[in-house]
Amino acid sequence: MQLLLLGINHRTALLDVREKLWFSDDELRSALPALKSRFFSECFIISTCNRTEVYGVVDGPGEAATVEAAAGPVIDYLLDLKSAAGSDTRSALYTLGGAGAAAHLFKLASGIDSMIIGDIQILNQVKTHYNLAADMHVTGTFLSKLIQTAFHVGKRVRTETTICEGAVSVSYAAVELSNKIFSNLSEKTALLIGAGETGEITAKNLVARGIGSLTIANRTRAKADELAASIGGAAIEFDDLLTKLQSVDIVISSVNSPAYVLTADQVKRTMKVRSNAPLLIVDIGVPRNIDPDVNKLENVFVHTMDSLARIVDQNLSRRKTEIPAVNAIILQELTAIRQWFEALQVNPTISDLREMFETVRAEEVKKNINRFSKEDRDLVELVTKRIVNKLLHLPTTNLKNMNGENADDSHTRIHAIRTLFGLHHTRADSKDASAPETKQ
Amino acid sequence: MTTHIVLLNILLPVAYFATVWAYAKAFFKNSPAAKKIKTPLLGATLVCHALYLLARTFRFDHPPITTVFEIMSVIAFSIALSYRVIEYVTKTKNTGYFILILALGFQLISTLFIQDLTDVKTVLRSHLLGVHVVSALLGYSAFAISAVYGFLYLMLYHHIKSNHFGVVYENLPNLEKLEGLAMTAVLSGFVLLSVAIGVGLIWLPRAFESFSYFDPKLIGTVIVWALYGGGLISKWAIGWQGRKIMILSIAAFSISIFSLTIINLFFSGFHKFY
Structure with a gap:
């Protein structure tokens, strides 16, 4: 008996090649029994935007030649099934057998094989796809044990290392910054200026993290109303921005404007009214929306795309230093x-x-x-x-x-x-x- | 008994060093092992220290507050104990290195220079003196802790302002929590110092014929008390917060240490026993 893995992922192929081998749930339901009856005693497929991987248990001794021999017909079958026969697809496919295949699954579960190191969203996808395979009765004792161990690896990695910690997207970096200044976001209020995409995502993340309240100010009131309705918040007139600034704790500015939306003088006057209470301003507009001199004011923290990108870079670097610890767990x-x-x-x-x-x-x-x-x-x-x-x-x-x-x-x-x-x-x-x- | 005291006296700086090392490894190196052992290590150190202070009290028949070096050991203990309470109450476990290094310093000096004093003045055996001195020491320890948290606040404040997202940014609690910890320490210190002054004003005139309200140490202590009281009022009544109140906390502690050092070195009065 031998574990066999064959797959394609973001490291071996670009999206236009990967998508040729992507399986919908319905396609999985028909492909899995066919694969089992033709090649495997047990099998399951993980298919996401970044990878499609087939795990199967085949009969025979565990020799490398057997892995290649066993993989060939399966690859032919898959390429034929997905009408993806072509040198680009075939050359992007990789095969692993035995311990190598198991190690690959554990790396996947630990997040070190993800596009963003430490991203273990894949675990949920593995669980979903394994459940689908189990429902189709194409799995057995061995794959069940392998998957349970993979989940255990994921859990250990989360609790014993810091590879999953720290924001790795600009919008989450803004939320992380908020958490470094304020204790309890549910007691804080945020103001979103403009309705740019990154600003909207950041505001959504703040709402997801339980921000006390969110107010949206946009030059086009209707757009502010629409956004407020979709992500949960209240819209105000753009001209009321300075008044609102007196009471909010976090400002996200994402306006396409040639002039500063907030100047140092305006913020200085506001800080007096708000008893110098700390204020975080996340400026993700290009060109910058906030006068850089605002950062010189006491208790005002201004951060731009550059500083958020720096947080992301440092978190990614720190996550990489955890890889040896993850490998030890694996x-x-x-x-x-x-x-x-x-x-x-x-x-x-x-x-x-x-x-x-x-x-x-x-x-x-x-x-x-x-x-x-x-x-x-x-x-x-x-x-x-x-x-x-x-x-x-x-x-x-x-x-x-x-x-x-x-x-x-x-x-x-x-x-x-x-x-x-x-x-x-x-x-x-x-x-x-x-x-x-x-x-x- | 004396052998135990000598052994504990040697063991304590070693135990504090190990504890500080564990907290440092946890903070700067993110070591999982250090994170696991640091709090139990602190607990064990505190138990050893409590046993040491009790042993000294029973062996020499007076509370260990009769010499500068005995007092330093009590200060080390009160700083470490206060930190442990803060850690337990606030679940903030990342700041131990910065606080406990003070305890290590005090205990190291105490261990090196402490002497066994059996013949002490009768006045120093009073229970009221115990309350007076212990509350004053705990009060100053709390002020020291508030100054450390104030310092950590300013450090993190500067790092966030200047886009330095390294170890300090990653491992310190957020600014609001640091400010809360500093202000809790200030409030605790203020209450304890109030008790020390209150008990002192009741007991000192009875114990000393030469008692004077113009005693330099008494005046110095009242000034420190007023300074912190003023800080608390400015926080609650005027609404000062953030960087300004943290600078005030550090300044008040620096003034406290400076004034008490000057008073101890250059002034004499009834309030001087060693």
Whole structure:
């Protein structure tokens, strides 16, 4: 049994190539059973704007050549299914097998494979797509365990590292700045000047973070009313801006204006009225809406696109320094799942081996038991059982001791043992639908 | 008993150093291990320190406030304890390094120079003296903490103003919280100093024949008390806030230390025992 991954992502292909292999939910519902019946014992697909990845469990030993061999027909099938056959798409596809594929999934869950490092929104998408696959009955014990471990990796990364911390977009950087000045945003008020896109997103983020109230001032009143209705807030006349400035804590200015919307003198006069209460002004207009001298006033903090971009850059740099800690977590979880997987492989093989020997012994004893006197028959049972136990003692011990060895080596050995002793049929006879190794 | 006191006396600066190191690692290096151990380490240090002060009290039969170096140890303890209370109440765990380094400094000096004094003046064995001195020391410790928070406020204020988004920006609590912590410390210090002055005014005339309302230390303390009282009034009545009130807090503490140092060095009076 071998885990196989093949996929395309933002690192290997541009959007125009990635979108060719994007799957809608309906497409997934039809593709998953087809993939399972043709290639896999278990499978699921993650398909987002940044990646499409197919995870499948295939039969056979874990050799690199097998990964390539197993991936080829699946790639052909997928390209054909999505009518995406072309050298650009094929060359952008990557394949991984075994521990490499599992490590890739864990990197995905930890956010270090995301377009923005530390962005673990992908975890929700993985969960959604896995649930869809589970509903289609194309997953089993192995993928279930793998996904649970991936979620565990995501959780550990969130709690044990700071890779997800710090704003990594300009609009969130403005919210982060607000949180560095004010304690409780629900007790604060914000004023959005203008209805530019970034300003609107920033205001939405403030609302999402529970800002006490939001007021919108725009030269076109109707647009302010419309925006206030859509994101929750109140609109005021643009001319009432200075009056409102006396009572708000945060100002986001996003106006397309050749002149300053707020001058240093205006803000200075306002600060006196507001007893010098701290005021954060986020100026995301181009050209700048706020007179730079406003930042010289006491308790007034003016930040522009440049300073917000600097916050984003620093947060991204800091997130990168957490990658070694994340990799250490991934390695621990990979080791744990490998041990689980090996136990999953080894225990049924030992059990099958013993069952096969016992069957042979019992059959032979049954055939020949009449050749022995009645007094000796119990002894024959005992002696043959002892012989079988002694013969199996060393192989059983060695199989158990294989845990901890190279995963590919142990898979190969188990596969060889099963082939050598013809254990395929034994497991198939007592096949447990939930145990993927029974498919071997 | 004395051996325990000697051992604890040596252990305390080591324990404070370890605690400060853990808080520093947590703040500057974001170390998860340091974040995990810093508060338990502070708790253990405080327990050792409390045992040390109690042991000294019982062994030498007087509260440990009879020499400058005993008082320094009490100051170190009160600063660390006050910080622990602040950490517990406000859940602000990132400022310990800046506060506890003061406690380490005081305890280190105390450890190096402290002597075992068994023969103390009868007046220094009074319980009222204990209340007077302990409340005064806790009050000044609170003022020291308010000054540290004021300093941290100004540091973060400057970093935000000048677009420096480094370790200080990332790890300090927000400005409003720092201001709140500083003002809580000022209020606590003001109340404690009021108690110290009140108890002193009741007890000192009874204890000292040479008592004088013009004693330099008494006048100095009242001036400090008035300065902080004025600061609190300007905060609540005039509505001062932000940078201005933080500068006032630091200035008031600097004046307190400066005036008390000058008074102790250059003036004499009944209010001087060592």
